[in-house]
Amino acid sequence: MDISSPTLMDNKDLRNANPAIKAHFDASEKEMKEFSGAQGVIKDQNKIDNIVCPICHSDNSQQLLVKWGGRYDECKTCSHVFLKNPFKQEILNALYKNSIVDQLNRVVQKHSFNERYWAAVYRKYMDFMVSQTRKPGKLIDVGCGTGRFLRFCKENYDLELFALDVYDDLIASVSDVVPEENIFLVDSFENADIKKKFDLVTLWGVLEHCRSPHKILSKCHDYLEDDGLVFMLIPNIHSRARKLLGIYTPTLNPREHINFFTPQSMEKVAVASGFSVFGFFQELPVIDLMWPYLDEESPVIDEIISNKECYYHLYILKKVSK
Template identity: 30%
Template sequence: MKCLICHSDKISIIGTVETSGHYEVARCKACHFVFTLPRPTPEELIAHYSADYFTNSSREAGYVDYYLVGEMNMKAMWSSFKDYAKLKDEDKKTILDVGCASGAFLAEAEHDGWKTKGIELSEDAVGRAKSAYRLDVMQGDIFDERLEAGAFDVVTMWHVLEHTIDPMEVLQRAHDLLTPTGLLFIELPNWNSLGRLIKGTKWKQLVPPAHLNFFVRESMRYALQHSGFEVIRCSTQHIVGFDVLKSRSPKPIVPLLSGFEAAVVTTGCGGYLRALARKKMEGSSLE
């Protein structure tokens, strides 16, 4: 058994988890990538994204009701993405959202003047994207031949890479789809998050076969750099659920909670891991 990211054979089993089956949790000692075993087949993975995936409240699904809850947050997500990528009005070009779900994020991008395209495994979600937002969204995955190489200025993956069978192949395909100066944006659960460190294998994000791959800052940088990218920034984001806690806390306590959260994020233990990268240009380095 070798690491899917760096191909090291220094792999250790660090735990087990029971969801729809019995899974082992493996960790690479070289690059710190974490993944679950056994790996699903492509057919098993597609079958997992049934019509109720985005509306099922089970632990395995990982969502309460994406259509009702997630879509309400998309305006904030679009704004957060633009801030993280430091995009300006003149940067409005073409964007591909991989695993676009119902397309709400792309709808915000289109409203902001971008030319958009989405691809999504779930037939139900694709139907909603077309009916609710009239978006150009296809059912399929990032390897779909209908996606043209070099056609996109930006590729986004919101909580997608953790679902994939071979994350390095996905990153390399994203590289192929981008223009020579294109940007890749990724957000996914952070293995070093405070929640995971506290809850261990009871962490709500550890739900194979939905979530198969887990990164920390070091393994994410390694994966991007070995897929033809330069890493512009890679950081962790807030403590999941902390906004609710702060909103319900007495005002004198809020600054203390905010300071604690800032310290957690700075040390790489925020709930989500984000990365922004661009195609590697000859003779350049951002490291």
């Protein structure tokens, strides 16, 4: 099964078609400025921590950019890009649980374009993973949100489904898809304690939100059957979108995205957590905001894919040891 080519759909007029996208990012900026004031980096030690690289723990990092009071650094040891001044965990958890920003993001995800696009992406990778596992019986979606991916799985695959998130309305949102005894509402992904084994563990846009990638992947290692797989979708900090749009790239959102993995830093954290990288893929070569800056008559999409500059990178991890 060939899954090497990204899924392509016409997204040129997406923000006009789905105004909740702009509302979501406007709300994110407003929320961050309430912490940072009119300008500058957030430095209040009651609100943030100053950290070293969360992957290799080196303090040899250099400022890459500042946005909405958040300072992103690039580690000179392992190439990882991370938020140098993330919110304290209790503040971050509170934001995720009851913020208007997250409510608007759920509206964005329910738009018909998003539904069609992600259904195509889900099918491609799920068909592949199911074909690679001996017994794909149990799947847990970590950071499942309102359960869109789980609904797709219920409609298309014979799997026992489980849901895990910090979202307060989790049970009400996914109880039509997942039995209540299979729903895990937790205070944080890092502190989740689940005494079950799964054949597939999925994290769709989750790891970039988490303070402790090692802890998350170590939890996934504990959850996984010996022949199981972990699937992750994460934003690409070195995408063509970021090179064109700079700090206006939507994924640069210090309110939400605190870790950006390169292939080198992903390999490092995967191996340290007991995994090998079984597959690397890309999605979304061109986001809607990029089109005004591209010559559509040139082979730009092929070039972006070849240079590994798509907006999303996707990884499939296989359990090795710990």
